Structure formats: C-alpha cells, structure tokens
Amino acid sequence: MDKLIKALCTLAKDNAHVSMLSRTHGQPASPTTLGKEMSVFAVRLSRERQAISQVEIMGKFAGAVGNYPQFCLFYAGYAKIWCSRTLRETKGAYEGKDGFEWQQVHLYQPCVINLINKKTPSFRTPTSLYHHQQQQRFSNACFQISRRESVLKKVVKMSKDDSREYELSSLTALSPLDGRYWGKVKDLAPYMSEYGLIYFRVLVEIKWLLKLSQIPEVTEVPNFSEEAQSFLQGLIDGFSMDDALEVKNIEKVTNHDVKAVEYFLKQKCQSQPEIAKVLEFFHFACTSEDINNLAHALMLKEAINNVMFPVMDKLIKALCTLAKDNAHVSMLSRTHGQPASPTTLGKEMSVFAVRLSRERQAISQVEIMGKFAEFVTSLGLSFNPYVTQIETHDYMATLFYAFIRFNNILIDFDRDLWGYISLAYFKQITKAGEIGSSTMPHKVNPIDFENSEGNLGKANEDLSFLSMKLPISRWQRDLTDSTVLRNMGGGLGHSLLAYKSALQGIGKLQVNEARLSDDLNHAWEVLAEPIQTVMRRYGVPEPYEKLKELTRGKTVNNESIREFILGLELPEEAKANLLKLTPHSYVGAAVELARNVDAAVNLVNGKKEMIGSVSFRFVVSFKCDPSVTWKGSAVFRSLLLELVIAN
Numbered sequence: 001m002d003k004l005i006k007a008l009c010t011l012a013k014d015n016a017h018v019s020m021l022s023r024t025h026g027q028p029a030s031p032t033t034l035g036k037e038m039s040v041f042a043v044r045l046s047r048e049r050q051a052i053s054q055v056e057i058m059g060k061f062a063g064a065v066g067n068y069p070q071f072c073l074f075y076a077g078y079a080k081i082w083c084s085r086t087l088r089e090t091k092g093a094y095e096g097k098d099g100f101e102w103q104q105v106h107l108y109q110p111c112v113i114n115l116i117n118k119k120t121p122s123f124r125t126p127t128s129l130y131h132h133q134q135q136q137r138f139s140n141a142c143f144q145i146s147r148r149e150s151v152l153k154k155v156v157k158m159s160k161d162d163s164r165e166y167e168l169s170s171l172t173a174l175s176p177l178d179g180r181y182w183g184k185v186k187d188l189a190p191y192m193s194e195y196g197l198i199y200f201r202v203l204v205e206i207k208w209l210l211k212l213s214q215i216p217e218v219t220e221v222p223n224f225s226e227e228a229q230s231f232l233q234g235l236i237d238g239f240s241m242d243d244a245l246e247v248k249n250i251e252k253v254t255n256h257d258v259k260a261v262e263y264f265l266k267q268k269c270q271s272q273p274e275i276a277k278v279l280e281f282f283h284f285a286c287t288s289e290d291i292n293n294l295a296h297a298l299m300l301k302e303a304i305n306n307v308m309f310p311v312m313d314k315l316i317k318a319l320c321t322l323a324k325d326n327a328h329v330s331m332l333s334r335t336h337g338q339p340a341s342p343t344t345l346g347k348e349m350s351v352f353a354v355r356l357s358r359e360r361q362a363i364s365q366v367e368i369m370g371k372f373a374e375f376v377t378s379l380g381l382s383f384n385p386y387v388t389q390i391e392t393h394d395y396m397a398t399l400f401y402a403f404i405r406f407n408n409i410l411i412d413f414d415r416d417l418w419g420y421i422s423l424a425y426f427k428q429i430t431k432a433g434e435i436g437s438s439t440m441p442h443k444v445n446p447i448d449f450e451n452s453e454g455n456l457g458k459a460n461e462d463l464s465f466l467s468m469k470l471p472i473s474r475w476q477r478d479l480t481d482s483t484v485l486r487n488m489g490g491g492l493g494h495s496l497l498a499y500k501s502a503l504q505g506i507g508k509l510q511v512n513e514a515r516l517s518d519d520l521n522h523a524w525e526v527l528a529e530p531i532q533t534v535m536r537r538y539g540v541p542e543p544y545e546k547l548k549e550l551t552r553g554k555t556v557n558n559e560s561i562r563e564f565i566l567g568l569e570l571p572e573e574a575k576a577n578l579l580k581l582t583p584h585s586y587v588g589a590a591v592e593l594a595r596n597v598d599a600a601v602n603l604v605n606g607k608k609e610m611i612g613s614v615s616f617r618f619v620v621s622f623k624c625d626p627s628v629t630w631k632g633s634a635v636f637r638s639l640l641l642e643l644v645i646a647n
C-alpha cells in the first residue's frame with residue numbers, strides 16, 4: 001500500500017504543472033493539472049491507510065464464565081482480582097486501589113496491537129501503574145513483551161527471506177478450498193481450475209478448426225483424413241498437465257493467455273502433415289472471447305453435470321429418506337419459537353427436500369449460452385446472437401442466482417437442524433477419538449451443519465458478486481470479466497463443500513423419539529386450536545376467549561383439557577372425537593406428505609409431479625377412499641370432514 005501511495009505521489013509531483021482539461025459529467029470543464037488529480041488519490045488513499053493502522057486489533061483471553069469459575073476452584077485470590085478487572089473495564093473505570101495485577105491482564109491487548117504495528121509497546125494505563133511497588137512487575141511484563149516481539153520478528157523474517165518454504169502446498173494455500181478442504185472439492189479441479197480453462201480453450205480451438213474443414217466454402221481447409229481427425233481428437237483426449245504447463249510457458253512470452261493456446265496448438269501440429277498445411281486456420285477469424293466464452297460455458301456445464309448435480313441429488317435423496325423414515329414421528333412445531341400446532345419430523349424434512357429439488361430443477365433449466373454463430377450449438381450450448389465482443393454473461397447471473405437460492409434453502413435447513421440438535425430431537429453418532437469441545441469434554445457439537453452454513457454464506461457471497469459484476473462490461477467490452485471469471489470455482493467449491501458437510505451431518509443423525517414425544521406431552525395447550533374450531537362449529541359462545549382463558553400462560557395438561565372438553569355443550573360424538581385428540585395425533589396431513597415426498601421432489605427435469613398436484617391428489621384420495629390411513633390423525637380427519645361438509 002505504501003509503495004502504491006508513493007508511486008501516486010511521484011506521479012503527482014512529476015506532473016504537477018501538466019495542465020489538463022477537466023471533464024465533469026464527461027464534458028469539457030474548468031482545467032486542472034494531471035499532477036493535482038493524482039495527488040487527490042494519493043491523499044485519499046493515505047488517509048484510509050492511516051485509518052487501517054489505527055484500528056485496534058483486539059483479543060479475548062479468559063472470560064467471566066468458564067475460565068473464571070475454573071480459577072475460582074483453586075486460585076481464589078487471583079480470581080478475585082480477575083473479577084474486579086472485568087467489572088472495572090465494563091464500567092470504563094481505570095483508577096483503583098487493586099493495583100497492577102488486573103491491569104497486567106488488560107495490558108495484553110495493547111501489546112498485541114503494538115507488536116503487529118511494529119511499534120514500541122506503549123500502554124494506555126492508569127497512573128497507578130507507575131507506583132513504586134508495581135514497577136518491578138511492569139518491567140517483567142515488558143520483558144515478556146519483548147520476547148513475543150522477537151518471535152514475531154522471526155516470523156516476519158521467515159516470510160520475507162525464506163520464500164522457498166512458502167511454495168504453494170495444502171498448508172500454504174491462501175484459500176481453504178485449495179488447502180484444508182482440497183480433498184472434498186478437488187473433483188471440480190478438472191473443470192474449474194486454470195488447467196480446466198486451458199483444456200477447454202484447446203478443445204474449442206480444435207473443434208473450430210475441424211468445423212472449418214467441414215465448411216465447403218472454406219476451400220483452404222480441406223476435409224481432414226481420419227488420421228488427421230484422430231490426431232486432433234488425441235490432442236483433446238490426451239491433454240495433460242504437462243501440456244497445460246507448456247501453454248503457461250508460452251504465455252510468459254506472449255503475455256496473452258489465449259494467443260498462447262494458439263501457439264501451443266501450432267507447435268503440436270507441426271508434425272502432422274495435413275494439419276501443418278493449415279496452421280494459420282487455428283483461431284481463424286476469432287477474437288479471444290470467441291474461444292473464452294465457449295470455454296467458460298463448457299467449464300460450467302461439465303462441472304455442474306458431473307460434480308455438482310450428483311452431490312445435490314444425493315443430498316435431496318438423503319432428505320427424502322429422512323422424511324420417509326420419520327414420516328410418522330410427531331413433533332411440536334415452534335412458530336415464533338413457541339409451542340404451536342404439531343407436525344411430524346418427516347414432514348418438516350420433506351419440505352426441505354421439495355424446496356431444494358425445485359431450485360435444483362431451476363438450475364438444470366438455465367440455458368448455457370455462447371456467442372460464435374451456430375458453432376455454439378454443436379458444442380451442446382445455446383446460441384446467443386445479441387452480444388458485443390463478449391457473450392453478455394446474463395445466463396451466468398441467472399445460473400448463479402439459482403445456486404444462491406438452492407444454497408439459501410440449505411442454510412435454512414442447517415440452522416433448523418442446529419436447533420433440533422440443540423433441543424435433543426437428534427443425537428449425533430459419535431466416533432471414537434473425535435472431540436467435541438477442547439475444554440468441555442461432554443460436548444458433541446453440530447459441526448457439520450455449522451461448516452455447511454459457513455461455506456454456504458461464503459459461496460453465496462462469491463456467487464452474488466459474480467452475478468452482479470459479470471453482466472456489466474463497458475461499451476463493446478472491458479477485460480474486467482477475465483480475472484473475475486477465474487473465481488467461478490470458488491462459488492461452486494464452497495457450495496460443494498457445504499453440500500458434502502450437510503450430507504455428513506445427516507449421516508450422523510439419530511432421531512431421539514423419546515425427547516420429541518416428551519416435548520409433546522408437555523404441550524397439551526396446542527389442542528386449544530382444534531377445540532375452539534369445533535366449539536365454533538357448534539355455536540358455543542366465545543370459544544376463542546374461553547380457550548385463551550384456559551391456556552394462555554397457564555400449565556395445561558391431559559387432565560385439564562379433558563375436564564374442559566367434558567364441560568362443553570357439544571354433541572356427544574364431537575366430544576368423543578375431541579377427547580381422542582392428543583398433541584401426538586393432531587398432525588393433519590403431515591404423515592402423508594412426508595411419505596409421498598419422492599413424488600414431490602423433482603430430480604429429473606420436470607418429468608415428475610410437483611407438490612401442487614400431490615396436495616390435490618390427497619384431496620381426491622381422501623374423498624374417494626376414506627379408508628386411507630392417516631396414522632395418528634384419524635380424529636383430525638373426521639374433524640376435517642365436518643369442516644368440509646360445513647363449507
């Protein structure tokens with residue numbers, strides 16, 4: 001940053017006197033000098049650079065709960081001081097009689113800041129710090145600080161002087177996708193890496209030459225013999241990492257990445273006599289973007305079909321299984337986080353399966369487009385004739401937004417699962433040797449769902465940036481898309497990692513039916529809703545108000561509900577039906593919805609029924625065949641029948 005600001009200062013000073021037309025609104029306006037305009041940027045940047053250097057980089061070490069009571073157990077004296085420090089800091093009062101000890105802990109933070117800023121440590125401390133009796137401890141603290149500083153200097157030195165140790169590896173990669181998580185996302189590498197881009201450029205250039213050889217008017221490129229064709233196909237099929245490195249070496253000279261591919265192919269084909277005669281027809285009548293847009297389209301198409309969809313489908317199927325296996329497991333709903341009309345665990349899972357399958361279908365329906373005449377369709381892409389020098393990238397925005405919607409639904413799922421695990425509705429299968437918390441040995445944390453949620457956030461940030469940026473290009477083109485498109489692998493990579501983590505989490509789940517049931521047993525108030533509906537049906541006055549009086553803020557149980565129902569002026573049959581209701585059985589069509597989830601999800605491009613038709617089928621089957629068993633909801637069924645008749 002400093003180098004950049006200095007370069008701007010030089011530019012400003014060297015051109016201080018060079019007069020220049022201003023252009024407010026892009027129109028001629030009162031003149032300035034080139035140097036002055038540069039100086040404006042130098043000063044603006046230096047202000048912000050200073051602001052960055054002044055941000056207090058903070059740390060936490062030891063807290064009021066957990067750490068503090070642990071100290072209380074054995075080091076009560078120190079714990080007392082600790083506590084007074086915490087309280088004092090909270091109040092913002094630094095003067096006090098309790099001396100240096102608490103301040104010493106407090107001093108840790110400025111030490112960190114000053115080490116990072118490479119300044120001499122200076123302490124924001126109360127005057128009491130300098131009392132004679134505290135002086136010794138202060139110098140001890142300084143000693144420790146200077147030791148830490150020397151460690152830090154060593155680290156800085158290593159990174160500057162010993163760069164060989166920091167060659168790219170799984171430990172030095174700046175992106176966790178390329179380091180820590182490589183094993184989980186590497187399937188994307190053949191498509192989404194620079195290797196993948198070069199491979200698809202090679203493929204497009206070769207296919208274009210082949211296409212030219214088939215166009216009768218292009219007499220300069222005659223039909224290739226079988227041998228020549230298979231030679232060219234062999235360059236695609238046998239494309240290796242060494243080939244890609246060769247292209248990169250050529251690029252070092254050309255400083256043009258697409259031209260490097262053309263030169264690579266010309267070199268490779270010199271040995272094939274037929275093709276050697278038409279080398280100049282590689283990249284014939286093309287701009288780089290003619291090759292690039294098709295390469296990018298193929299990268300996306302192949303990566304999504306071969307890597308993303310299989311994992312997305314596995315995830316949706318896992319949710320369907322979870323839905324069907326638990327179709328009948330009643331569960332308390334929690335609208336607004338409060339006990340509400342029950343559902344089943346399976347039904348809640350089926351909602352996610354269906355929502356995800358809809359977005360997965362939307363992704364599969366996005367037309368992946370290319371510019372470059374009808375040659376595009378021969379590559380299995382859609383032709384977009386209305387373009388500038390570049391394909392407009394609008395389909396990419398549509399595609400990435402579709403992924404964002406899929407990912408958002410999965411975030412919703414991850415958070416719900418986090419909550420259900422917290423409520424102990426699920427246990428997680430543990431593995432010998434694995435650790436939940438570094439300090440609280442009892443814990444089994446929902447780390448897979450947390451990892452999934454975190455990566456989905458990152459994925460969506462990347463994908464939304466791509467969607468916002470890519471459709472914008474000045475006039476007939478600017479090159480900003482070139483570098484941005486190199487990041488498509490990030491958005492898809494974080495998505496893929498998140499899908500795999502969610503799958504891993506689902507694989508560890510064990511439903512805790514006892515806990516789910518226990519919750520329902522303590523929530524008889526949720527029956528207030530159906531009872532008041534039946535009361536309305538039979539004209540009992542003020543039904544809602546009576547139930548409110550019985551239930552709101554009160555402890556309601558089996559007995560009090562029973563007593564209430566018995567006291568109602570209702571036909572005996574209606575009463576009997578209501579008496580059969582329990583929080584477990586009042587689950588409506590939840591069981592049926594969950595059982596039919598396979599019909600509702602749509603993994604194959606719109607060929608299966610959508611959820612709307614499934615609901616319709618329920619109504620039809622309900623009317624035609626009242627013997628359909630809605631396990632646990634027979635009473636609700638008769639209640640529903642009453643309502644249907646009443647309407």
Ligand SMILES: O=C(O)C[C@H](Nc1ncnc2c1ncn2[C@@H]1O[C@H](COP(=O)(O)O)[C@@H](O)[C@H]1O)C(=O)O
Nearest residue numbers: 255256257258286287288289389477479482483484
């Ligand atoms: O066919 C052409 O080249 C037409 C040309 N426009 C370009 N179209 C596509 N690529 C171009 C263009 N210009 C440069 N480059 C090369 O793109 C590379 C950009 O590198 P990076 O920013 O790292 O993605 C980097 O290798 C650049 O050399 C035009 O003048 O309109």
